[in-house]
Amino acid sequence: MLRIPIKTESAEYEAMIGGGLLARSGEVLRESLGGVRPTFVVTVAPVRKRWGKALAKSLQISGFAPEFIEMRNGERFKRLSTLESLAEEMIRLGADRKAVVIALGGGVVGDVAGMLASVYMRGVKLVQIPTTVQAQLDAAIGGKTGVNLKSGKNLIGTFYQPELVLIDPDTLATLPDREFRAGMYEALKAGIIGNATLFEQLEKTTIKALRKDCEFLMWAIAESVRLKAEVVSADEKEGDLRRVLNLGHTLGHALESATAYKHFLHGEAVAWGMQAAARISLEIGMCDRALYERIRNAVRAWGNLPVVTLQTGRALRLLQSDKKTEAGMVNFVLPREIGKVEIVKNVPEAAISAALTELRQDSRA
Numbered sequence: 218m219l220r221i222p223i224k225t226e227s228a229e230y231e232a233m234i235g236g237g238l239l240a241r242s243g244e245v246l247r248e249s250l251g252g253v254r255p256t257f258v259v260t261v262a263p264v265r266k267r268w269g270k271a272l273a274k275s276l277q278i279s280g281f282a283p284e285f286i287e288m289r290n291g292e293r294f295k296r297l298s299t300l301e302s303l304a305e306e307m308i309r310l311g312a313d314r315k316a317v318v319i320a321l322g323g324g325v326v327g328d329v330a331g332m333l334a335s336v337y338m339r340g341v342k343l344v345q346i347p348t349t350v351q352a353q354l355d356a357a358i359g360g361k362t363g364v365n366l367k368s369g370k371n372l373i374g375t376f377y378q379p380e381l382v383l384i385d386p387d388t389l390a391t392l393p394d395r396e397f398r399a400g401m402y403e404a405l406k407a408g409i410i411g412n413a414t415l416f417e418q419l420e421k422t423t424i425k426a427l428r429k430d431c432e433f434l435m436w437a438i439a440e441s442v443r444l445k446a447e448v449v450s451a452d453e454k455e456g457d458l459r460r461v462l463n464l465g466h467t468l469g470h471a472l473e474s475a476t477a478y479k480h481f482l483h484g485e486a487v488a489w490g491m492q493a494a495a496r497i498s499l500e501i502g503m504c505d506r507a508l509y510e511r512i513r514n515a516v517r518a519w520g521n522l523p524v525v526t527l528q529t530g531r532a533l534r535l536l537q538s539d540k541k542t543e544a545g546m547v548n549f550v551l552p553r554e555i556g557k558v559e560i561v562k563n564v565p566e567a568a569i570s571a572a573l574t575e576l577r578q579d580s581r582a
């Protein structure tokens with residue numbers, strides 16, 4: 218088992234990573250929480266069906282009496298109304314300030330259950346047990362929680378650090394291939410941002426091989442977690458440093474939003490966004506052609522991505538309304554080398570346009 222420390226201004230905790238960890242979660246939790254507490258597992262039906270029993274059994278052996286609370290599955294239910302129902306259910310089950318909320322599921326469950334823990338009776342303890350690639354190497358680390366409004370994604374939320382993040386890569390075995398691959402683009406992202414070895418290993422492998430190789434998968438998850446942990450440790454609340462994590466996300470969000478979050482999985486949009494970032498970097502002379510091609514090839518190598526139809530005009534309007542845009546200035550995170558990115562303000566429209574033209578062409582090739 219690997220332990221990665223996360224140290225922010227508000228809290229200090231660990232991400233534990235290991236195959237079979239779910240079956241040992243009871244003892245691990247008892248130690249980390251300093252004893253047994255009333256425990257409420259927030260999850261969704263597909264995850265509960267596959268992994269609920271293993272978690273319940275391990276908790277019970279260690280003396281916990283977990284209650285499972287289900288929310289409806291999917292991004293559509295990442296809403297305040299869900300949070301309210303979950304809180305009512307906790308009240309009904311008698312949860313008081315000593316309660317622990319365990320988030321068992323993907324990023325949606327993690328974000329909702331995290332926010333629930335942060336506001337339920339003004340805050341109860343939280344444990345993250347992420348079960349998607351996206352959540353294991355990204356969403357469960359760093360303490361951002363939130364729900365969507367009709368007006369946009371993640372517009373309401375809190376910063377709330379868990380007591381522990383428990384990552385069992387074995388739980389990924391039941392994840393659909395498309396979800397698995399989409400999440401792994403975030404590992405590729407971590408490589409480009411700050412870990413050349415991770416990038417090199419990932420660019421050499423196929424997604425199929427990666428799925429089968431437990432040891433390599435665990436290493437790739439751990440390296441990605443380590444990078445995110447380092448960044449959020451240095452910058453809990455999204456100053457400049459934390460912004461580097463948005464590589465590929467500026468255009469990625471525009472792609473997602475233009476298609477009402479139905480056409481791309483998040484990681485797939487980020488994959489296109491990383492290719493676009495490489496192209497923009499090339500266009501403005503920040504990197505050489507070799508680097509651009511390397512990133513583009515790495516993104517393309519894992520297979521075709523959903524088609525891009527977004528035109529420049531629409532993209533520019535969407536970028537302007539992005540909540541990360543400040544005073545009309547769109548910030549792009551752009552690669553300089555593998556393992557080194559920079560935040561660039563005032564990227565010329567022509568560069569964005571060239572990148573989008575390339576995405577539209579590549580996606581139809």
Ligand SMILES: NC(=O)c1ccc[n+]([C@@H]2O[C@H](COP(=O)([O-])OP(=O)(O)OC[C@H]3O[C@@H](n4cnc5c(N)ncnc54)[C@H](O)[C@@H]3O)[C@@H](O)[C@H]2O)c1
Nearest residue numbers: 263290323324325326348349351352355356361388391392
């Ligand atoms: N808080 C953060 O810092 C942060 C960072 C990145 C993303 N996010 C959020 O994460 C969310 C996306 O997370 P996601 O991609 O995990 O989506 P998700 O939570 O919707 O999970 C994807 C699908 O996989 C299913 N699933 C989960 N685990 C499974 C398993 N082990 N086996 C089989 N099926 C399983 C889910 O039920 C769901 O249908 C978005 O809402 C995004 O805003 C948050």
Ligand SMILES: [Zn+2]
Nearest residue numbers: 355403483487
């Ligand atoms: Zn992301």
